[in-house]
Each structure stands twice: as structure tokens, then as C-alpha cells.
Amino acid sequence: MLIELLENPVCTECGLCREACPVFQIQQQEEFSPRGRAILGSAGIRTLVFYQCTLCRSCRVVCPIGHDPAGETLRAGLIEASIETPANQAMIANIREYGNPFGPLAEGEVPKTLTCC
Amino acid sequence: MQQLLSLFHPDQISIRHETRIAYSRDASRIHGECLAVVWPETIEDMIRLIGWAAETGNDLVPRGAGTGLCGGATPQNSVVIDSARLRQIGSIDIPANKIVVEAGVPLDLLNRHLKPFELFFPVIPGSHRSATIGGMIATNAAGLHAVRYGRIDEWVAEATLIDGKGIIHHLSAGDRGGIAGWEGITGMIVQAALHLTEIPQQRSLTLLCFDDLKGMLEEVAHLKANPSLSALEYINPQAAALVGWAAKHTLLAEFHSMDGKVEATIDMAAIWRARESLSARLTLAGFPISEDPQILPEAQESTLDWLAIQGIPVFGHLGVGIIHPRFLQGDPRILELYHRVSASGGQISGEHGMGLKKRQWASLAMKVKAQALKTQFDPQGVFNRGKLC
Structure with a gap:
């Protein structure tokens, strides 16, 4: 079943999403959990933490009320505030200069590193 | 804080603004000031942290998943110890x-x-x-x-x-x-x-609906006599209506036998999912405050009747007398509920704990026991000050 993309903006902060989040599984810190990001977002904080969401929406699948983390919206707020990671900046500069996110590539060369936000 | 920072690997401690905000509350949403968060990995880490707190007079707040509903893990100018x-x-x-x-x-x-x-x-x-x-x-x-x-x-x-x-x-x-x-x-x-x-090798469920509270409680007594009963959950008419079910007194009885009417695993899972989503759905419906009194069998009819007349949504583990009435923030009927439960010999906190939210309601017996334990285990008051009672 495809996930319904109508967004429920309310997070009740119950914390049941933590264990479903792949980022929390790695970081094991509350600010990187879906609830933690919702708390930061509701406090009006714009932080690079939002880039750590993979946008996978696993949290929404387990959320008892189907809260959507709206990771794209939180990231959009960062873009508006010109808050970027070094990887973001390099990617944008490479696209502008070379037409690809990897930087200068020789004919037929396959990029050795993939950079993402 | 600089001294505390020097005691741990940089990955094990944070005083970042984002961290302190994210740890400033648990699921109770009662806020407090978090000074730092430490993630101990060994007993030696814990002992080092406790030594620092005792020496500097700081408060340490243990935290698991932060799913508590009474502010037990809310810091109050404290350092949070995350067990993650x-x-x-x-x-x-x-x-x-x-x-x-x-x-x-x-x-x-x-x-x-x-x-x-x-x-x-x-x-x-x-x-x-x-x-x-x-x-x-x-x-x-x-x-x-x-x-x-x-x-x-x-x-x-x-x-x-x-x-x-x-x-x-x-x-x-x-x-x-x-x-x-x-x-x-x-x-x-x-x-x-x-x-x-x-x-259990066998599992089944039954959903029962009643117009009459007295009749439902008679069925509760009957169900509790079944030795294979493994869960007995209650949803009152107001809660049922708020989540789109028939507005009746509803019982969910699970058995570790085939005594229930629903036997298909997928159907049982769907029913449990609906039951387990009740809390968050009632929060969304405008009733964020979850109480957890444990009510003696002889007081259940009068208490549940009063809650229904008041239009208060309720669900809970009626098999053991623990129910979860839901309220708006600051609803004066919360205190009336506490009085009713105490007067009828029940406990105002059946399973959520006292935390910050209910500490002023701790009984004298609990205060005496807590003080004795504090003297035995934590005479300097290093751990979770101002909680429980």
C-alpha cells in the first residue's frame, strides 16, 4: 500500500517512532529521532539536524496518528535561511560549474564518491 | 560544565542547544531546563558522572525512551543520563x-x-x-x-x-x-x-459492546474467572465515539486459548492496532492529559458512571482496574477524580508513576518509604530531585 501523503502536522511527542527511525538507530540521540526533530521544529529552531532525516517516513508508518515528519518542509526552511552543509554547498557549486554534483569528470569517468545532503 | 565535558569522550556528552531542547521534556510535555546530556557506555562512566554530580551539587535525571507521561524524566536544571x-x-x-x-x-x-x-x-x-x-x-x-x-x-x-x-x-x-x-x-x-x-500456542480475541455499564461489569467478573484470559481492555462510549466506533461500553478480551471469537492473526493485529492507537488519537481529538487511576472493583461502577456522565473519554486495563480518563489541560475535574479515587481506596497513579505531575498527591506512606530509600541510596540527593513526592 502506498503511504497516504496528506500531512498530519501534529506530533503528540509520544516517542513511539524512535525505534523505527534508521537515523536514530545510528545516532541514538533524541534530537535525531522523529520526535526530537518535531520538538526542534516546533521550537522554531533551524538546524542541520534536519538534513539527517532520510525522508524514508518509517516514523509515519508506526505513528499512531500518522504524523508526517515533513522533512522536506523543515529542509526548505534551512534553504530559505541559507543554512547548508559543506556537502550541499559543494554539490550546488559543482552543478553550477560542471553540470553535475560530483565536480570535474573526465570523459567516461565514473565518480568515486557520491555526496549527498 | 567544562569539568563535566572533560570527563567524557566528546561523543558521549552534549551541551548543544538542539540536544538540550530535545531532552527538555518527555512524553508528558512538561518542560524543564536540561544542562547537558550524557550517554554512559560503562559502569565506570556512571561512577565518574555521579562523582562529578555529588562534588558539584548537580542533579542527574535518568532517562530511558522518554515515553513517561508524568515528567519523571523531565530535567529541572539537570544533567540527563540517556540509557540509549x-x-x-x-x-x-x-x-x-x-x-x-x-x-x-x-x-x-x-x-x-x-x-x-x-x-x-x-x-x-x-x-x-x-x-x-x-x-x-x-x-x-x-x-x-x-x-x-x-x-x-x-x-x-x-x-x-x-x-x-x-x-x-x-x-x-x-x-x-x-x-x-x-x-x-x-x-x-x-x-x-x-x-x-x-x-502462548493459542490466542483469540472477543470484542463486546454494552449499552448498560452494570451489565458490562458483570461480564468483566465473568471473564476474569476464565483462566486463559490474557488481556481485558475497556473503552467507554465517549472514547469510542471520538475514534469513530459505536458509542458503547466496549470490552476487548484476549485469551490464551480459542475461547475468543476472533482467531485470525491478521484480524487480531488490526484490533490491537486500533486499541493501541487510542491514546494518540484522543490526544489529537483534544484530550491530551492522560490519567491512570487504579480503582478497586467495588468502586468501578460509580467511578466509570461519573466519568461517562461528565462526558470524559476513558480507556484502560479494566482487568486490573487501571483506567485512562482523558482530559483537557487544566480541567478541574482531574482533581475531583483524584479525590474520588483516594476516597474509594484506589490509587491516583496506577502505572504512569508520580513524576512531577502528581508528586503533591503522594501518600504519607509513600513519602516515608521514599525518604528511607533516599537516605539509604542517595543521601546527597544526586538523583532525580523533586520527583515522585
Whole structure:
């Protein structure tokens, strides 16, 4: 079943999403959990933490009320505030200069590193 | 804080603004000031931290998954100790049906680990996806199957507690008074040996609806006489209507036998999902405050009747008398409920704990016991100040 993309903006902060989040599984810190990001977002904080969401929406699948983390919206707020990671900046500069996110590539060369936000 | 920062690897401590905000509350949404967060990985880390707190007069707040509803893990100008990196699961002692786990192990993770061995840990609170073993012990969790399996204190063979003096205690079942239900005021639980039980071979469910409360309570008594009963959950007409069900007194009875009418695993899972979503759905419907009184059988009819007349949505574990009436923030009827429950011999906190939210309602007996434990385990008041009572 495809996930319904109508967004429920309310997070009740119950914390049941933590264990479903792949980022929390790695970081094991509350600010990187879906609830933690919702708390930061509701406090009006714009932080690079939002880039750590993979946008996978696993949290929404387990959320008892189907809260959507709206990771794209939180990231959009960062873009508006010109808050970027070094990887973001390099990617944008490479696209502008070379037409690809990897930087200068020789004919037929396959990029050795993939950079993402 | 600089001294504290110097005691740990940079990955094990944070004073970042984002961290402090994210740890400023638990699921109760009661805010407090978090000075720093530490993620201990060893007992030595804990002892170092406790030594610093005792020397500098700082308050330490143990935290599991932060799913508590009474502010037990809310800091108050405190350093939070997050058990998220205490996640080791030991090998299973199959003949004894026992296992040793660290405090930060989430319940569902433990039960997934046990499933291939056809074993499980049967104390299952509504927050089972995230709730940690340490947090469950600290609140003496009951939950969805308490009518059959009781509370967690009956399933802890031994718990390792590091107290406010930095002393390690291995408290056995006979020392339960010092561990289960003391909400982190005696120290931090870092490890526990747990009893396990076999996954039931048979399982079935029945949903029952009643217009009449008295008739429903008679059925409750009848169901409780069934030795295979494994859960007995209640939803009152107001709660049922708010989540789109028929506005009736509703019972969900689960059996470890085929006595129930619903036998298909997928159908039972759908019913449990609906039941487990009630809390968050009632929050969304405008009733965010969850109470948890435990009501004696003889007072259940009058209490449930009063709640229904007041239009207060209620669900809960009626099999053990613990119900969850839901309120708006600041609803004066919360205090009326407390008075009614106390007057009828019940407890105002059946399973959520007292935390910050209910501390002024602690009984004299609880205060006396808490003071004695504090003197024994934490005379300098290092752990979770101002909680419980």
C-alpha cells in the first residue's frame, strides 16, 4: 500500500517512532529521532539536524496518528535561511560549474564518491 | 560544565542547544531546563558522572525512551543520563527461562530477539515499541496484559542499580522495594536479569459492546474467572465515539486459548492496532492529559458512571482496574477524580508513576518509604530531585 501523503502536522511527542527511525538507530540521540526533530521544529529552531532525516517516513508508518515528519518542509526552511552543509554547498557549486554534483569528470569517468545532503 | 565535558569522550556528552531542547521534556510535555546530556557506555562512566554530580551539587535525571507521561524524566536544571547506549542483550538461560539485558534495551527489540526461542517478556505497556527495560522497572510498568502477567516487579530476578554514592547494588527479587517504581530517585538501573515465559500456542480475541455499564461489569467478573484470559481492555462510549466506533461500553478480551471469537492473526493485529492507537488519537481529538487511576472493583461502577456522565473519554486495563480518563489541560475535574479515587481506596497513579505531575498527591506512606530509600541510596540527593513526592 502506498503511504497516504496528506500531512498530519501534529506530533503528540509520544516517542513511539524512535525505534523505527534508521537515523536514530545510528545516532541514538533524541534530537535525531522523529520526535526530537518535531520538538526542534516546533521550537522554531533551524538546524542541520534536519538534513539527517532520510525522508524514508518509517516514523509515519508506526505513528499512531500518522504524523508526517515533513522533512522536506523543515529542509526548505534551512534553504530559505541559507543554512547548508559543506556537502550541499559543494554539490550546488559543482552543478553550477560542471553540470553535475560530483565536480570535474573526465570523459567516461565514473565518480568515486557520491555526496549527498 | 567544562569539568563535566572533560570527563567524557566528546561523543558521549552534549551541551548543544538542539540536544538540550530535545531532552527538555518527555512524553508528558512538561518542560524543564536540561544542562547537558550524557550517554554512559560503562559502569565506570556512571561512577565518574555521579562523582562529578555529588562534588558539584548537580542533579542527574535518568532517562530511558522518554515515553513517561508524568515528567519523571523531565530535567529541572539537570544533567540527563540517556540509557540509549546500554543496549546489550545477554544470552538466554533456556533451562531457567532468564536473560540479562542492559537498561536501555527497548521492549520490542527484546521480544523480537526472544521470538525464535518461542519465549517473550510479557509485561507490555502501550509504549512497548520504544519503552526501555530500565524505564519500565523505574515505573513498575503494568500494561496491556497485566491481568495475566502482573507488573514488571514480578519478572525482575535481579537488577543492577548504581546509587547516588556511586555504589553498585545487585538487588534481587527480595529487594524489590528499592528498585521497581521508584522513578530514578534511588539511582540509575543499568542492567536487569529478567524472567521470561513461553509464547502462548493459542490466542483469540472477543470484542463486546454494552449499552448498560452494570451489565458490562458483570461480564468483566465473568471473564476474569476464565483462566486463559490474557488481556481485558475497556473503552467507554465517549472514547469510542471520538475514534469513530459505536458509542458503547466496549470490552476487548484476549485469551490464551480459542475461547475468543476472533482467531485470525491478521484480524487480531488490526484490533490491537486500533486499541493501541487510542491514546494518540484522543490526544489529537483534544484530550491530551492522560490519567491512570487504579480503582478497586467495588468502586468501578460509580467511578466509570461519573466519568461517562461528565462526558470524559476513558480507556484502560479494566482487568486490573487501571483506567485512562482523558482530559483537557487544566480541567478541574482531574482533581475531583483524584479525590474520588483516594476516597474509594484506589490509587491516583496506577502505572504512569508520580513524576512531577502528581508528586503533591503522594501518600504519607509513600513519602516515608521514599525518604528511607533516599537516605539509604542517595543521601546527597544526586538523583532525580523533586520527583515522585
